[in-house]
Amino acid sequence: KAGVTQTPRYLIKTRGQQVTLSCSPISGHRSVSWYQQTPGQGLQFLFEYFSETQRNKGNFPGRFSGRQFSNSRSEMNVSTLELGDSALYLCASSPRKTTDTQYFGPGTRLTVL
Amino acid sequence: AQSVAQPEDQVNVAEGNPLTVKCTYSVSGNPYLFWYVQYPNRGLQFLLKYITGDNLVKGSYGFEAEFNKSQTSFHLKKPSALVSDSALYFCALDRDSSYKLIFGSGTRLLVRP
Numbered sequence: 001k002a003g004v005t006q007t008p009r010y011l012i013k014t015r016g017q018q019v020t021l022s023c024s025p026i027s028g029h030r031s032v033s034w035y036q037q038t039p040g041q042g043l044q045f046l047f048e049y050f051s052e053t054q055r056n057k058g059n060f061p062g063r064f065s066g067r068q069f070s071n072s073r074s075e076m077n078v079s080t081l082e083l084g085d086s087a088l089y090l091c092a093s094s095p096r097k098t099t100d101t102q103y104f105g106p107g108t109r110l111t112v113l
Numbered sequence: 114a115q116s117v118a119q120p121e122d123q124v125n126v127a128e129g130n131p132l133t134v135k136c137t138y139s140v141s142g143n144p145y146l147f148w149y150v151q152y153p154n155r156g157l158q159f160l161l162k163y164i165t166g167d168n169l170v171k172g173s174y175g176f177e178a179e180f181n182k183s184q185t186s187f188h189l190k191k192p193s194a195l196v197s198d199s200a201l202y203f204c205a206l207d208r209d210s211s212y213k214l215i216f217g218s219g220t221r222l223l224v225r226p
Binding site for chain 1: 145155157158203218219
């Protein structure tokens with residue numbers, strides 16, 4: 001099976017712009033989660049989607065949003081970018097349950113100038 | 114509130130020696146514990162998980178971890194370290210119906226030849 005894919009892999013934006021990141025889960029996986037990784041804050045949970053419904057959300061401002069499509073692909077959007085949004089954004093997929101293993105994609109490296 | 118602690122920022126071992134990467138957790142309810150490894154410019158790779166049952170969990174690449182409920186620990190171990198094991202290791206915690214992973218701060222493992 002193909003793994004989790006994320007596009008684009010690298011992105012450079014300027015402050016105030018918005019960005020959309022895409023994630024395609026492993027075939028058959030219906031849960032998609034997003035995480036932000038930074039040197040200062042480590043790995044932090046953004047949100048999780050299952051069957052197009054957000055089941056949980058982390059402590060991020062409303063500028064961070066996401067959605068999931070009927071084919072389980074997911075996108076996350078960050079509006080009004082700030083310098084502090086520079087990070088590696090990781091997407092993970094799993095079949096369904098909490099106890100299922102989450103498998104991670106390679107990430108999208110976002111740099112905000 | 115649930116949390117994960119990795120008390121060591123870095124662990125140094127010689128190749129061929131046993132290694133231990135420490136993890137402690139705090140959670141109300143049943144803990145589901147995971148270990149992931151991250152190589153430079155890569156996403157997270159799953160190593161092993163504890164859900165229930167045997168306290169000694171065996172995983173990929175010769176790694177194992179021991180779940181200790183009384184000490185609320187889930188240390189990662191390997192009998193004989195390889196230089197190629199050098200990477201960043203993350204312990205993560207989940208629980209019933211949370212649908213999110215809480216990560217520790219990560220431990221950098223350096224195996225010297």
